[in-house]
Amino acid sequence: MIVQGADRTGIVSAVAAVLARHQANIVSLDQYSDDPLGGAFFQRTVFSLDNLPLVLPEIARDLDKQVKRPYALDYTLRDLSVPLRMAVFASKADHCLLDLLWRHRRGELPVSIPMVISNHPDMAEEVRGFGIPFFHVPSAGPDKSAAEAEHLRLLKGNVDFVVLARYMQILSGSFIEQAGVPIINIHHSFLPAFIGAGPYAKAKERGVKLIGATAHYVTEDLDEGPIIEQDVVRVTHADTAADLMRRGADVERAVLSRAVLWHAEDRVIRSGNHTIVFA
Amino acid sequence: MIVQGADRTGIVSAVAAVLARHQANIVSLDQYSDDPLGGAFFQRTVFSLDNLPLVLPEIARDLDKQVKRPYALDYTLRDLSVPLRMAVFASKADHCLLDLLWRHRRGELPVSIPMVISNHPDMAEEVRGFGIPFFHVPSAGPDKSAAEAEHLRLLKGNVDFVVLARYMQILSGSFIEQAGVPIINIHHSFLPAFIGAGPYAKAKERGVKLIGATAHYVTEDLDEGPIIEQDVVRVTHADTAADLMRRGADVERAVLSRAVLWHAEDRVIRSGNHTIVFA
Amino acid sequence: MIVQGADRTGIVSAVAAVLARHQANIVSLDQYSDDPLGGAFFQRTVFSLDNLPLVLPEIARDLDKQVKRPYALDYTLRDLSVPLRMAVFASKADHCLLDLLWRHRRGELPVSIPMVISNHPDMAEEVRGFGIPFFHVPSAGPDKSAAEAEHLRLLKGNVDFVVLARYMQILSGSFIEQAGVPIINIHHSFLPAFIGAGPYAKAKERGVKLIGATAHYVTEDLDEGPIIEQDVVRVTHADTAADLMRRGADVERAVLSRAVLWHAEDRVIRSGNHTIVFA
Amino acid sequence: MIVQGADRTGIVSAVAAVLARHQANIVSLDQYSDDPLGGAFFQRTVFSLDNLPLVLPEIARDLDKQVKRPYALDYTLRDLSVPLRMAVFASKADHCLLDLLWRHRRGELPVSIPMVISNHPDMAEEVRGFGIPFFHVPSAGPDKSAAEAEHLRLLKGNVDFVVLARYMQILSGSFIEQAGVPIINIHHSFLPAFIGAGPYAKAKERGVKLIGATAHYVTEDLDEGPIIEQDVVRVTHADTAADLMRRGADVERAVLSRAVLWHAEDRVIRSGNHTIVFA
The missing domain is CATH 3.40.50.170 (Formyl transferase, N-terminal domain)
Incomplete structure (x- = not known):
């Protein structure tokens, strides 16, 4: 999952909460903000889940509601097992x-x-x-x-x-x-x-x-x-x-x-x- | 803040939730897990807060309660402005x-x-x-x-x-x-x-x-x-x-x-x- | 041509004189002595000559006489066009x-x-x-x-x-x-x-x-x-x-x-x- | 000693002969020709000699006669012990x-x-x-x-x-x-x-x-x-x-x-x- 947009307090928490709710295990998480005071925010999160293809649409719905709209962020979700x-x-x-x-x-x-x-x-x-x-x-x-x-x-x-x-x-x-x-x-x-x-x-x-x-x-x-x-x-x-x-x-x-x-x-x-x- | 311990689902979310509650702005977050299935977990989070010296003890108390005990993790907190x-x-x-x-x-x-x-x-x-x-x-x-x-x-x-x-x-x-x-x-x-x-x-x-x-x-x-x-x-x-x-x-x-x-x-x-x- | 042996005054000159006598054009020459005062001497010389296969034996004879014996040096000669x-x-x-x-x-x-x-x-x-x-x-x-x-x-x-x-x-x-x-x-x-x-x-x-x-x-x-x-x-x-x-x-x-x-x-x-x- | 000019057969030999005549021991010699067929020629030679300051002018005279004029080369001579x-x-x-x-x-x-x-x-x-x-x-x-x-x-x-x-x-x-x-x-x-x-x-x-x-x-x-x-x-x-x-x-x-x-x-x-x- 890639998340990017304007940096605001609480983004990391909101994203992590969505993944936790779906029992996703975070394998790696890289995050970068180009300015601590209101710069651009970038996050790459790799997580594993048993029924990924089935659950991805649900996660996307949650991200729309919990992350995209309240924080005005863009995200992309991709199954890394599909080359x-x-x-x-x-x-x-x-x-x-x-x-x-x-x-x-x-x-x-x-x-x-x-x-x-x-x-x-x-x-x-x-x-x-x-x-x-x-x-x-x-x-x-x-x-x-x-x-x-x-x-x-x-x-x-x-x-x-x-x-x-x-x-x-x-x-x-x-x-x-x-x-x-x-x-x-x-x-x-x-x-x-x-x-x-x-x-x-x-x-x-x-x-x-x-x-x-x-x-x-x-x-x-x-x-x-x-x-x-x-x-x-x-x-x-x-x-x-x-x-x-x-x-x-x-x-x-x-x-x-x-x-x-x-x-x-x-x-x-x-x-x-x-x-x-x-x- | 350095957090480390055995990897479990929900850690990142729990940590981020504590920081969000204190209005801390996450400046950078690096995370690494040496094995997606139950390895060791390491996270370094740099955040900024206005009254850091005053708020740090409160954050520590919260981390004890929300992160250390439930997830059996160790953490250290340090004010980077003190060399x-x-x-x-x-x-x-x-x-x-x-x-x-x-x-x-x-x-x-x-x-x-x-x-x-x-x-x-x-x-x-x-x-x-x-x-x-x-x-x-x-x-x-x-x-x-x-x-x-x-x-x-x-x-x-x-x-x-x-x-x-x-x-x-x-x-x-x-x-x-x-x-x-x-x-x-x-x-x-x-x-x-x-x-x-x-x-x-x-x-x-x-x-x-x-x-x-x-x-x-x-x-x-x-x-x-x-x-x-x-x-x-x-x-x-x-x-x-x-x-x-x-x-x-x-x-x-x-x-x-x-x-x-x-x-x-x-x-x-x-x-x-x-x-x-x-x- | 590779020349190696104990370093002595006059080696470079003796080698170069042999090549000059045969009209060989020196393309590159690398030389190294591991100790200015009587160490080991190494020289790699690449030269071009029109009838190399014909002339190589003559050059070898000259090197035997002018370099190998008087200076107790070893040399090898090789036609680089033969892989x-x-x-x-x-x-x-x-x-x-x-x-x-x-x-x-x-x-x-x-x-x-x-x-x-x-x-x-x-x-x-x-x-x-x-x-x-x-x-x-x-x-x-x-x-x-x-x-x-x-x-x-x-x-x-x-x-x-x-x-x-x-x-x-x-x-x-x-x-x-x-x-x-x-x-x-x-x-x-x-x-x-x-x-x-x-x-x-x-x-x-x-x-x-x-x-x-x-x-x-x-x-x-x-x-x-x-x-x-x-x-x-x-x-x-x-x-x-x-x-x-x-x-x-x-x-x-x-x-x-x-x-x-x-x-x-x-x-x-x-x-x-x-x-x-x-x- | 630095020698440079148009490449011609015999240069290395002529330079080495001058140094051999003065009993100079060649410590290192690097040579480079940018084209085997008539390109530019560059040579750096470091040699040691007991009475260098006394002998340098004589070597220079010899180089003028044996190298500079017949081969149209430039050379510079320098005592490396003088910084x-x-x-x-x-x-x-x-x-x-x-x-x-x-x-x-x-x-x-x-x-x-x-x-x-x-x-x-x-x-x-x-x-x-x-x-x-x-x-x-x-x-x-x-x-x-x-x-x-x-x-x-x-x-x-x-x-x-x-x-x-x-x-x-x-x-x-x-x-x-x-x-x-x-x-x-x-x-x-x-x-x-x-x-x-x-x-x-x-x-x-x-x-x-x-x-x-x-x-x-x-x-x-x-x-x-x-x-x-x-x-x-x-x-x-x-x-x-x-x-x-x-x-x-x-x-x-x-x-x-x-x-x-x-x-x-x-x-x-x-x-x-x-x-x-x-x-």
């Missing part, structure tokens, strides 16, 4: 896609993967080898509307979130809105930032000592959405631009898989342009 | 001692420091320059009982916890018991461990690539108490044993200062031989 | 094995892999899917001599080094000697060390905050050979023993792949019980 | 300044510190307590020319390099040129970058998970000079903007002290807009 359905978008670079598929097969990602969509056909056989449907949707040319329409047909009703695993196409605002599910992107990151094409060559030219990656939710402002996770690796002057790319690929897949895991476990709450991560 | 009193024990190596004093002066450690105790007189002037009393208690020879008796006289009633900042003397079980306050120690750590004297020389001989430090609570089993914090730094074959010691000193003071900060903010709960750290 | 042949030993845990196979297919490891050997048949299909021969050599029971004899038959003349990718069997001293090639092992590492079975459970019990891995060359002293690479990841009290194992598996495969890469590029020089790594 | 003279510029933030002074007193930085210059008088007593001259040079108002003229009078002939330890004033191109010595700056760094005032507030708003620092040489393009060293620390949503600043200050002083150490030991070679760091 979220994740679509993966990929292009030619396969390191992030394969890392996700591999971790999924090893049981490390609590999601189902109903489809992989790519604008290149190259990975079809590899993906299907994992027992996962692969759809090739070409998207050449400046007009992406046909491709995006096809994407929406495939996604509609079938997925709970989308992961862009080095999908090198820009998504339109209209697509993001119509998709109606969270979209997670991964991109390389540098200290300082290098704008435009060829960032690894520029990083090499400037002699950076760290190569990083950022996983974030996609918003209309490309690469400006709420950050979920970041990490860096150390490089030296002796690393070529190709070495930087390889090290960058390693950190990208590590960061993306952590972000996907946390999203799949409902550990990430969006708030404005940032996230609360109860990792 | 804990920290004694520092040091020997000749000054890097950990000075780091603590320096951070304290910069306002980074919410403690008061009523005394520094050392078995060497060397640091007297430096410590007093920070406005902190310095006591030289020699402890040569195998019999530490006179020194420990002097330590206990100095500490008794004056401190809330003790930090061993590279204090190179072993404390007797009797001293630990009579001191009656938590004692935090820092020591170097290696992967793998190197037992006995001259660990840096052995680490150099084996060619380790990481040098670490561990901060822990002191128990009768030397260097075996509950771990609070650890960290490592990377070294190479080109680092001499002296370099390893210098890098080790850097990581020791960083780790110790984090452990002291978390202890001072009551973020560390001891449980058996490990800790719950709500960092 | 080393690597055998992988695995058991049931597949994370290290698959990481190596996957990186190899992506072109990140400059080796050939003539065989994977396992005491379990489980991974046969997966390994062969990478186009790599898989040999199942059972090794139940205390007497490993039949299994080791089979291993030696498979390896003899076919491989340049062996990687134990979580191969959970102890190798006899006789096997190590007869194999006659470097053997690299990966194992979990903790601060402090936890001896014996169930280290993750013990680490959880002690509340460690870091989980690590060490890659090293195998010697008769199990897990005591020269260290090639180490790394750690951060964990918390909220990680279960299963989480610790998963995080440990992640750091194991990262550390092992770096160690293999450096070995394959001749960046690691063994000296006594430690290594010089020109990473 | 470089470092001036520190500071403002109100004292964490970087004090860290440098403290490490210097502990013998960790092989430099002399003839002066600290600040535009605020606050740190005078503290700095002089370290036995180091302190000069207060106010620089209010938009016209910095009087202050810079005073800076140049103080520096001229007295220092080998300048460190800006959170000196919050912009240096004019004319000052940089007339100072005529390397200037090292430290500044906070974020993934992604946050331009303009209040970067910590913006980082908090975007929910960054890493806070970093970059040490670099100062050029006319503010904060765009060759990078010497970088590092990051992990933060969470629960860190306030004040926490971010404190964590940032910690990483700033660690990064700056490493950059100063490496510069003081001549481990950093500038090339175009990047550096070669033989750390």
Whole structure:
């Protein structure tokens, strides 16, 4: 259960009272208030109950009455034993896609993967080898509307979130809105930032000592959405631009898989342009 | 407020209800249960209240009645605006001692420091320059009982916890018991461990690539108490044993200062031989 | 080219003069002396030459005359364009094995892999899917001599080094000697060390905050050979023993792949019980 | 000795031959070529010699004849037993300044510190307590020319390099040129970058998970000079903007002290807009 809204005295107590009434055993509870005096309030509560599917609607009714209306809070309730359905978008670079598929097969990602969509056909056989449907949707040319329409047909009703695993196409605002599910992107990151094409060559030219990656939710402002996770690796002057790319690929897949895991476990709450991560 | 004990349904609700009744505003709440089905339960709650010193006894009475007795839980209540009193024990190596004093002066450690105790007189002037009393208690020879008796006289009633900042003397079980306050120690750590004297020389001989430090609570089993914090730094074959010691000193003071900060903010709960750290 | 021996004035000059005489262009040169006054000397030199296979024997003759004899140094010469042949030993845990196979297919490891050997048949299909021969050599029971004899038959003349990718069997001293090639092992590492079975459970019990891995060359002293690479990841009290194992598996495969890469590029020089790594 | 220039066959040999002729014992040698086929060449050689001050001019004459002219290379020779003279510029933030002074007193930085210059008088007593001259040079108002003229009078002939330890004033191109010595700056760094005032507030708003620092040489393009060293620390949503600043200050002083150490030991070679760091 995720509860969020304006902080007020008594919220934690009201929420806990509802759960206690239903004999729910609280497994973990993370709570965060961004300002003790009237800031925003966030709470993630994991609880176990014997007949969860049956009792969830009753708990929801109680929460509406005891929490939502009196405290003007939003809440979401989810059965963690039902995995979220994740679509993966990929292009030619396969390191992030394969890392996700591999971790999924090893049981490390609590999601189902109903489809992989790519604008290149190259990975079809590899993906299907994992027992996962692969759809090739070409998207050449400046007009992406046909491709995006096809994407929406495939996604509609079938997925709970989308992961862009080095999908090198820009998504339109209209697509993001119509998709109606969270979209997670991964991109390389540098200290300082290098704008435009060829960032690894520029990083090499400037002699950076760290190569990083950022996983974030996609918003209309490309690469400006709420950050979920970041990490860096150390490089030296002796690393070529190709070495930087390889090290960058390693950190990208590590960061993306952590972000996907946390999203799949409902550990990430969006708030404005940032996230609360109860990792 | 720290609450801990056997996990049962309704604890969170009962605690929150007490706080709500006193109009306490919950600033942060961390909760952890080591097993959803009947494990140990730990909760740290920070709340703000206008007349805290006046109301605390009433809250305690309520907690006794509503939480402690019905749920067989222990709790502690503390006013975070009253800093804990920290004694520092040091020997000749000054890097950990000075780091603590320096951070304290910069306002980074919410403690008061009523005394520094050392078995060497060397640091007297430096410590007093920070406005902190310095006591030289020699402890040569195998019999530490006179020194420990002097330590206990100095500490008794004056401190809330003790930090061993590279204090190179072993404390007797009797001293630990009579001191009656938590004692935090820092020591170097290696992967793998190197037992006995001259660990840096052995680490150099084996060619380790990481040098670490561990901060822990002191128990009768030397260097075996509950771990609070650890960290490592990377070294190479080109680092001499002296370099390893210098890098080790850097990581020791960083780790110790984090452990002291978390202890001072009551973020560390001891449980058996490990800790719950709500960092 | 690797040169090593007792340090003396003039070595670098003598080596460089030989290379200059053959018009070799020095691409990179790393040099290390563990004591300015008469310690051990190590040098790794990468050079490019048009007809390398033809000229190498001549360079070797010159090095014998100008470097080896007058300075009592050992040297090795190798054509980096010829990849080393690597055998992988695995058991049931597949994370290290698959990481190596996957990186190899992506072109990140400059080796050939003539065989994977396992005491379990489980991974046969997966390994062969990478186009790599898989040999199942059972090794139940205390007497490993039949299994080791089979291993030696498979390896003899076919491989340049062996990687134990979580191969959970102890190798006899006789096997190590007869194999006659470097053997690299990966194992979990903790601060402090936890001896014996169930280290993750013990680490959880002690509340460690870091989980690590060490890659090293195998010697008769199990897990005591020269260290090639180490790394750690951060964990918390909220990680279960299963989480610790998963995080440990992640750091194991990262550390092992770096160690293999450096070995394959001749960046690691063994000296006594430690290594010089020109990473 | 630092040698740099266009890479050509025979350079290493020619340099080594000069040193061998003078019976210099090579303690360490690092070499790097940014392209095997005709790129730029960099070499750092540390050697020991009994009468170094007497012999250095002779070695220089030989290098001119045998290396500089035939290979069109530049070289610098320096006696590492003579510490470089470092001036520190500071403002109100004292964490970087004090860290440098403290490490210097502990013998960790092989430099002399003839002066600290600040535009605020606050740190005078503290700095002089370290036995180091302190000069207060106010620089209010938009016209910095009087202050810079005073800076140049103080520096001229007295220092080998300048460190800006959170000196919050912009240096004019004319000052940089007339100072005529390397200037090292430290500044906070974020993934992604946050331009303009209040970067910590913006980082908090975007929910960054890493806070970093970059040490670099100062050029006319503010904060765009060759990078010497970088590092990051992990933060969470629960860190306030004040926490971010404190964590940032910690990483700033660690990064700056490493950059100063490496510069003081001549481990950093500038090339175009990047550096070669033989750390």
